[in-house]
Amino acid sequence: MATAADQDAETLAKLVVGVLHVAVEEHWLRKLAVYLGASEQALRLIISIFLGYPFALFYRQFLFYKDCYLIHLFHIVTGLSIAYFNFGNQLYHSLICVVLQFLILRLMGRTVTAVLTTFFFQMVYLLAGYFYTATDTYDIKWTMPHCVLTLKLIGLAVDYYDGGKDWNSLSIEQQKYAILRVPSLMEIAGFSYFYGGFLVGPQFSMNNYMKLVQGQMTDIPGKKSNSILPALKRLSLGLFYLVGYTLLSPYITDEYLLSQDYENRPFWFRCLYMLVWGKFVLYKYVTCWLVTEGVCILTGLGFNGLDEKGHPLWNACANMKIWLFETNPRFTGTIASFNINTNAWVAHYVFKRLKFLGNKVVSQGLSLLFLALWHGLHSGYLICFQMEFLIVIVERQAASLITESPVLSKLASITVLKPVFYLVQQTIHWLFMGYSMTAFCLFTWDKWLKVYKSIYFLGHVFFLSLLFILPYVHKIMVPRKEKLKKAE
Numbered sequence: 049m050a051t052a053a054d055q056d057a058e059t060l061a062k063l064v065v066g067v068l069h070v071a072v073e074e075h076w077l078r079k080l081a082v083y084l085g086a087s088e089q090a091l092r093l094i095i096s097i098f099l100g101y102p103f104a105l106f107y108r109q110f111l112f113y114k115d116c117y118l119i120h121l122f123h124i125v126t127g128l129s130i131a132y133f134n135f136g137n138q139l140y141h142s143l144i145c146v147v148l149q150f151l152i153l154r155l156m157g158r159t160v161t162a163v164l165t166t167f168f169f170q171m172v173y174l175l176a177g178y179f180y181t182a183t184d185t186y187d188i189k190w191t192m193p194h195c196v197l198t199l200k201l202i203g204l205a206v207d208y209y210d211g212g213k214d215w216n217s218l219s220i221e222q223q224k225y226a227i228l229r230v231p232s233l234m235e236i237a238g239f240s241y242f243y244g245g246f247l248v249g250p251q252f253s254m255n256n257y258m259k260l261v262q263g264q265m266t267d268i269p270g271k272k273s274n275s276i277l278p279a280l281k282r283l284s285l286g287l288f289y290l291v292g293y294t295l296l297s298p299y300i301t302d303e304y305l306l307s308q309d310y311e312n313r314p315f316w317f318r319c320l321y322m323l324v325w326g327k328f329v330l331y332k333y334v335t336c337w338l339v340t341e342g343v344c345i346l347t348g349l350g351f352n353g354l355d356e357k358g359h360p361l362w363n364a365c366a367n368m369k370i371w372l373f374e375t376n377p378r379f380t381g382t383i384a385s386f387n388i389n390t391n392a393w394v395a396h397y398v399f400k401r402l403k404f405l406g407n408k409v410v411s412q413g414l415s416l417l418f419l420a421l422w423h424g425l426h427s428g429y430l431i432c433f434q435m436e437f438l439i440v441i442v443e444r445q446a447a448s449l450i451t452e453s454p455v456l457s458k459l460a461s462i463t464v465l466k467p468v469f470y471l472v473q474q475t476i477h478w479l480f481m482g483y484s485m486t487a488f489c490l491f492t493w494d495k496w497l498k499v500y501k502s503i504y505f506l507g508h509v510f511f512l513s514l515l516f517i518l519p520y521v522h523k524i525m526v527p528r529k530e531k532l533k534k535a536e
Contacts, residue, residue: 085298089134089188094290096130096247097336100343101283103243107347112272113263120238120261127241131193134247138190142197145173146240149201150233158212166205171421174198178425184492193247195422197240199393204236204254206397221396225253235261244343248336250365250389252349265348267360272348278362279346285370286338293331300328302489305499318503319479326482329489330386337367337387365389377473378447379439382481394419413437423488428496431487435507439480442511445518453525483507 081088103126111119131139149166156162177191210218210226218226231254239257259265266273304310310318344350344365352364372385383391394415402411420433450456460469483506487496
């Protein structure tokens with residue numbers, strides 16, 4: 049006679065098969081992709097991201113507070129189904145890495161060897177995937193979710209290692225993530241294939257995942273979270289960006305940057321197009337992250353405790369701070385508001401772990417180098433993150449100059465001039481964000497070099513000049529007493 053658990057397992061299997069059966073019709077997908085002017089792979093990706101909502105509702109209705117193994121099984125089955133729907137038999141790449149990661153933790157234990165083995169194996173596997181599947185255009189293939197998985201599994205190894213260290217030697221952040229017992233294969237697989245973060249992120253810790261499975265990620269202890277409305281808000285915002293991107297994408301394209309028409313246009317037009325394109329091209333990432341954040345909120349994984357007024361916070365899986373992203377005129381503001389969880393991951397597992405170098409600039413440079421390699425082997429990624437490194441340094445120099453110079457700080461505080469300064473800042477900000485994104489999106493050196501030549505390497509000339517000029521301007525405009533006060 050079937051047990052209740054067997055019936056639950058059978059029900060979830062039927063749900064997954066039923067939902068995917070509707071989406072798997074090859075002919076229907078191909079026709080719809082042509083109608084929408086998108087690639088079939090892009091359409092599969094979008095469908096898969098939105099499938100997170102019925103999966104999350106099923107979890108809330110039938111699996112909340114049920115046996116942990118059932119929830120892990122649900123996440124594994126749904127995640128593998130999504131992987132097969134998008135990449136077919138190539139899902140074996142993720143399976144290999146998940147199983148080997150489990151064996152590394154089991155056989156090597158809480159050792160530096162386990163951490164280093166994990167880091168090099170997972171990164172080499174990812175980079176080999178990039179090498180063997182590389183083209184000169186952006187393709188949606190198995191390496192896309194695999195880069196997300198790579199960070200998850202490296203973070204898992206580090207957190208497991210931290211769990212064996214003296215508790216008092218850990219920072220508060222490390223204590224939050226430290227894993228105190230070895231995870232089972234089912235737990236690691238459920239963590240890896242969770243449908244709300246498998247394809248495009250966000251990153252989240254094993255501890256938060258286990259709290260979700262145990263029914264702890266809720267604002268009402270013992271009951272399903274009141275997260276439907278917050279989830280719908282992020283979904284609605286994601287749909288808004290999706291519609292905007294879909295309507296405008298035929299008119300603002302990467303290909304136009306490489307066209308003869310673009311090259312023949314006046315210099316001011318080429319810069320203006322790059323500014324608009326640089327802002328617009330990010331919206332496809334914004335769309336995906338807002339939609340997946342809504343899925344995480346709906347399950348409860350987005351729960352981040354209560355604020356000072358006792359209201360629940362649902363930003364644990366937020367990858368975007370939309371208001372900051374749209375209004376902040378500084379590059380550091382965009383970095384702080386865009387791909388938040390990945391940036392936090394790099395800060396926690398790479399930047400802060402390089403503290404032994406004793407130099408923040410070197411640590412930041414190595415962290416950005418890691419990010420560039422993690423994105424892929426194309427030269428454009430290296431150029432993009434090199435520009436980010438340069439721009440952030442120059443921006444800090446400029447901010448320090450304005451703050452410490454009596455003349456400039458007084459000028460910046462004039463109310464009537466603030467809108468003018470803001471407009472100038474935003475223009476510089478998004479022009480050179482577009483300049484950096486040109487290399488990121490065009491990948492190969494022959495393409496981004498052609499565009500950079502057409503605007504005379506404006507970004508490099510502008511920021512390299514400021515890098516050497518600003519220190520001398522600082523000496524002239526900042527009185528000696530201000531420098532002494534800062535030194536004290």
